Amino acid sequence: GAVVSQHPSWVICKSGTSVKIECRSLDFQATTMFWYRQFPKQSLMLMATSNEGSKATYEQGVEKDKFLINHASLTLSTLTVTSAHPEDSSFYICSARVGTSGRGEQYFGPGTRLTVT
Amino acid sequence: GEDVEQSLFLSVREGDSSVINCTYTDSSSTYLYWYKQEPGAGLQLLTYIFSNMDMKQDQRLTVLLNKKDKHLSLRIADTQTGDSAIYFCALMDSSYKLIFGSGTRLLVRP
Numbered sequence: 001g002a003v004v005s006q007h008p009s010w011v012i013c014k015s016g017t018s019v020k021i022e023c024r025s026l027d028f029q030a031t032t033m034f035w036y037r038q039f040p041k042q043s044l045m046l047m048a049t050s051n052e053g054s055k056a057t058y059e060q061g062v063e064k065d066k067f068l069i070n071h072a073s074l075t076l077s078t079l080t081v082t083s084a085h086p087e088d089s090s091f092y093i094c095s096a097r098v099g100t101s102g103r104g105e106q107y108f109g110p111g112t113r114l115t116v117t
Numbered sequence: 118g119e120d121v122e123q124s125l126f127l128s129v130r131e132g133d134s135s136v137i138n139c140t141y142t143d144s145s146s147t148y149l150y151w152y153k154q155e156p157g158a159g160l161q162l163l164t165y166i167f168s169n170m171d172m173k174q175d176q177r178l179t180v181l182l183n184k185k186d187k188h189l190s191l192r193i194a195d196t197q198t199g200d201s202a203i204y205f206c207a208l209m210d211s212s213y214k215l216i217f218g219s220g221t222r223l224l225v226r227p
Contacts, residue, residue: 043217093159097213106215108159
């Protein structure tokens with residue numbers, strides 16, 4: 001149980017184009033999903049918290065107009081990197097939180113490696 | 118804000134025990150977690166401990182929590198080459214966000 005998938009697993013795009021990454025909870029409903037960014041040999045940096053049916057909450061320093069997040073259903077959240085630039089190249093990981101209170105551990109997707117040329 | 122620190126690297130021989138340490142500054146976290154990340158993959162939840170516990174054992178994994186010293190550790194018994202990965206400790210803050218340590222790269226030598 002508690003499986004989270006991401007699609008695509010890797011993507012290469014040209015500078016100036018937009019890329020959409022999907023995050024799905026396969027066997028549970030997730031009212032809250034999180035989007036992280038990880039640079040090589042570094043820890044995860046939380047970008048935003050996504051709640052189903054409401055606007056995402058972005059962390060300080062993350063451009064909401066550049067990283068568009070939509071949480072349309074209890075099993076799907078999407079991250080769109082708009083007008084991508086080479087500095088947006090990174091490993092993007094989503095997680096889905098089980099439950100709404102208490103332990104509510106997060107289960108992570110396998111990540112999406114984005115390369116912007 | 119919360120600061121979570123880990124040593125960057127640990128090398129052990131196959132069959133030995135591994136101990137990965139984590140220190141933190143904010144003691145209000147209710148749950149503390151250990152995640153494993155293999156190359157090019159997402160994070161796998163290994164285990165967690167509730168803040169009112171001192172120890173939790175789960176097969177080869179033992180988690181020790183010293184709240185006074187704000188110190189969390191993960192012991193892996195009989196370490197195998199398949200345990201080579203990056204291990205992250207994480208604390209949950211009051212808004213249910215995870216605060217991650219920098220990660221410890223474990224290398225298991227045959």
